[in-house]
Amino acid sequence: MVGSRHWLMRHRFRRFWFWLSCLAYFAFAWVPLTSLPAAAQHSLWECPSSITRSEESEATPLSVSTPVAEFPGEGGGLTVFAAASLTDAFEAIESELESANPDLSITYSFGGSQALVTQLTEGAEADVFASANVAQMDAAIEAGLIAGDAATFARNRLTIVTPRDNPAGIESAADLGKEGTLLVLAQAEVPAGRYAREAVCRMASDTATYGSDFVRRVAANVVSEEEDVRDVLAKVTLGEADAGIVYVSDAAAAGEQVQVVDIPDEVNIIATYPIAVLAEGDQALGSAFVAYLLSDEGQAILERFGFQPVDQ
């Protein structure tokens, strides 16, 4: 049978010590449970004192001399590390590019921008990095991962999504503070999570519309902090959460599975997506991919998936 010769089975246990250590373990393990508050301290996120505009700086638009992407004749394998919110748009771009260039094979690794930078810093091999915010791209540049300049290739804005039947009756952004709403956000360190908290801070400064104490009320509703924005969307499409804050592009990807509740422009955050070729990557293939994204064709695909195109 399973493990019959395992060291655990070779000896008889000294009963006293065995039961004592069991007791000790259970006592030790359950003590913290009693000290855990029934509802955990919902750590208030810090709102900047003056909320005027997003501090997001623009990545310098890459001066692309030839907007038409020319892939090297022999093709080859291209590995792209991309923010989770780009999943559907980039997959559409993959099938477009691979049917146009039969020798080309694109591999994606999608994840939170933060995690991707960590993986790249730890030596993961890729040719292109597409981030959901400038801060992560700056981190990658600082780590010496990037060859040349980063280019802004898309913009995105936030929206509230609810399950199709909207069980909590979320009609407007102000309803996020309604007591008992199961709200799911991305964790504060990933761009989508930071923007969502920033947007709530902006709402809170408009007490006439959103009421007093808005940040505290919203924070108390947060039941899960997800690793990346796609996990937020999954919790909402499954109907486990009452509401989530995601990008417009994510809501577009979910289609009929979710209801969209708009976040007004004056409190919304515009996310900027920079892209760059990695220093260790294939420069020719990488820049061809970047050029394709910036071309009219690439921009049209991104727009189809809910992104806002960038002006050349």
Place this chain on the structure above:
Amino acid sequence: MTAKSTGNPAIAAPARELRGAGMLSTESRVTASRPAADLVTGKVTGGTSSRASGLAVWALALLLLLFLAIPVGALVIRALGTGGAWDTETYEILRQALGLSLATTATTMAIVVTLGTPLAFLLARRRFPGAAAIEAIVDLPIVLPPAVAGIALLVAFGRNGLVGRWLAESGITVGFTTIAVVMAQVFVSAPFYVIAARGGFARVDADIEAAAADLGATPGQVFRTVTLPLVLPSLIAGAVLAWARALGEFGATIMFAGNFPGVTQTMPLAIYGRFGAGDMAAALLLSVVLLLASLLVLLGVRIAGGRMRDGV
């Protein structure tokens, strides 16, 4: 190699069975295990080819051992290198996550042992129709990938799930609560316990129990004084395996229970969260603490179970 060092399977095989039942004396166990040891060290024939094959066995074993040890060693070395990560924020995350992990795994173990022992006993001792099917159901969660376990739990106990819908109507939602964490852990860890316990019960010689009953012991006394001492090592081995699996449970938890500090964020989720947040130093620190905690429990069990050879 196999042709030369035949050992003596005719003796070894029944010896193994007896040893499994805890019936063999210490002396005969030592003699019975000698051929196996000689097989590894290549001492039986002493020829050049046998020495070479002996070396090959060592080399192959060493290769796997290195592969297992290097990542753990690297983890510890890197964590020691980033010793500055011990700030209040990391401490708070550690305190909540470790406390939650210990409390939930202790609860899981209590449930698994209480419900798993009777199930294992019935599977080992009673003949009933559909026993094979039930065994397959018990074994299944072991081979299920964590993501499948997560989805399965969601469609069963989620708000729109088979059972969850009915629970939600009566006002109970398990999603995003500590209960969901325990449910995920029980689902993935119980099979390890039940399989080991079933094996233990199956190996107990029914004649000894019958003898005790003939001497006037009640069924309860037989179980307490004869069966339990004989199966205890199996039960403990199973419980340790199940505990380890519950402690490491990640996929099903993050999908089914969500991720919130102090409520559903166990150690693996906290480590993954820190990694996703680009906070490698904290992720390393938490990993090493989890490593130490696991080591402590394994050593504790070993010390409680080891050194005791009298009376076997």
